[in-house]
Amino acid sequence: MKWFDYAAPRSVAEAVRLLAAHPAARTLAGGTDLLVQLRSGRKETDLVVDIKRIPELNELRYDPAAGLTLGAAVPCYRIYQHAGLRLAYPALAETASLIGGTQIQGRASVGGNLCNASPSADTVPLLIALSATCHIAGPQGTRAIPVEDFCVAPGRNILTPGELLVSLHVPPPAPHSGARYLRFIPRNEMDIAVAGAGVSVTLDHGHFRSARIALAAVAPTPLLVREAGDALAGRPVSAESMGAAAELAKAAARPITDMRGTAEYRRHLCAVLTRRALEAAVAQAKGN
Amino acid sequence: MHGKYHVRTTINGEAVEFLCEPRQSLLECLRDILGLTGSKEGCNDGNCGACTVILDGRIVNSCLVLGAEADGADITTIEGVARGSRLHPVQRAFLEQAALQCGVCTPGLIVAAKALLEAEAQPSEERIRFWLANNLCRCTGYDKIVRAVQQAAHEMQEVNR
């Protein structure tokens, strides 16, 4: 790796000061993307700002009334080991356990997964489906934006120099709601999604009250397909309604052909994964 | 002008201090600065697990940790797995089951398996395979490795009885 300096600030304010003073600085959470990119030369920096020693970035707090506060540097294993979180957001716990293998999950954070802004990031479609928001701190103060507005291009997010993601907030699960993220990979683990679908549903007496559907790896950014979720609102829970939503998701996908799959195959996967994720989310919603 | 970073850690139960460049990975610090060459460099990008160490109770790929990040941490490497000349049950089982050929993956696998068996007494075969999914082996075909971990789990239970 090329030479760089290292700093481990103890507060958000100190981190913002460092990042603002060093425009080429890079934020380090678990390092499972960043260190690979620095080593390969895909990214360069003169200063790595390690945010893992900042208390807010390590916060993991679930409150049935307030929802979930997930510090941006919390590693995946803490997410799926958190008993309250596992009960309230089983899909999030499951998705955190999909990232890499055990060693990767010991370091990799959901915040890093989002900030890295890969179209195939596994946690992002689910965060979007769950209506999560990003809490950002910067030289001008703090701001909050929906996760679906955070990624702007492959590897690029909306953060401006000096800003960092402090935490993610997920609203409390509504009664009779469920969620699920499904991806397709050729192996059983340790692979990058060919396509993925994250969904959340809220049911009301055999009908959908609302739904949100988002896709991975079929557009330059993780993709919220608003019309697919909206099409379910008010409709009965049935194979037809879910099949129609899955077709809308497929129609919204703008995939490319690469070594992992053709555009056509990815579009096909969007329909299949969306339908299966909806079925799983509905099953979960019926249970609570 | 490019300063070194002073890191204080505990490695295999002993207080260890070292100076490293901020860009050096924990794996490089272990191998090149501290002479602990048991942890191997396979891929250097997080895929193979040959560099696995236990960092504050969790297994991690030491190629994806900066030495500087390890300041204040408690680390176990493959060198800390045996008690003197007394092999850990996982090490014995690897030998008895012939769970290694070239041996490059072995230190990482043993550290990872030890961490699993300390957390969970009786993992299922599926659990073992998923836990070790970040440890690649190009020689054995994995079956013997899984058998060895199962044998070690069994022995560790007998001892604890």
Ligand SMILES: Cc1cc2nc3c(=O)[nH]c(=O)nc-3n(C[C@H](O)[C@H](O)[C@H](O)COP(=O)(O)OP(=O)(O)OC[C@H]3O[C@@H](n4cnc5c(N)ncnc54)[C@H](O)[C@@H]3O)c2cc1C
């Ligand atoms: C072997 C292997 C397997 C993998 N498997 C998967 C997988 O199955 N699915 C998947 O989606 N990904 C996978 N990844 C990619 C990676 O592990 C994930 O994207 C992970 O969630 C990144 O988190 P991190 O904490 O390690 O991020 P880091 O590497 O620390 O950071 C990632 C990027 O985000 C920036 N950043 C981090 N935190 C912040 C912040 N708070 N504010 C502003 N910027 C920030 C960094 O500067 C960097 O550019 C894998 C990687 C490896 C090496």
Ligand code: FES
């Ligand atoms: S050398 Fe670290 S994972 Fe391969």
Ligand code: FES
């Ligand atoms: S024994 Fe050769 S890689 Fe595993």
